[in-house]
């Protein structure tokens with residue numbers, strides 16, 4: 425698909441500055457119609473899994489559905505995912521080799537505040553989060569005081585780009601909400617180290 429029909433016009437906004445591009449929010453990265461088409465295709469075409477993970481002395485259900493694909497030719501990609509991967513990689517000039525998918529079924533699904541583990545991503549490449557489906561709020565909070573959060577409503581078709589360096593100083597998370605919200609899917613593009621543990 426030609427990029428002219430993929431991309432919307434609203435450009436990126438800088439939320440945090442650092443020497444590697446900081447944290448940028450690009451509300452209209454793709455048109456609403458493209459975002460809606462990718463959402464529908466991925467919701468039905470991905471083999472979603474639920475996961476349980478150890479948390480302190482317990483094992484808890486991860487509060488969202490997950491999936492992941494290699495982008496280096498190792499996995500057969502749903503067409504919508506292949507299109508999204510090309511769009512994001514070309515726009516950022518980044519050789520992303522992995523995409524993690526998160527599906528938030530309703531407001532009780534969430535991701536706790538965290539930073540990407542630095543051993544699991546290659547510097548100086550950024551992490552890019554493409555949002556599809558319902559709007560959910562992301563809180564981006566400095567690790568050091570004063571810890572006041574940047575709160576950003578992630579619109580469908582938006583791209584949030586976080587530098588590798590930002591992961592040292594900022595946490596990000598999508599809190600639960602009691603508001604009635606529809607489903608959201610996020611695509612988290614990363615450059616993983618070859619032979620690393622986190623594929």
Ligand SMILES: O=C(O)CCC(=O)C(=O)O
Pocket residue numbers: 524526535553596597598610612
């Ligand atoms: O859903 C999002 O936009 C955030 C996902 C996230 O933080 C992650 O996959 O590590």
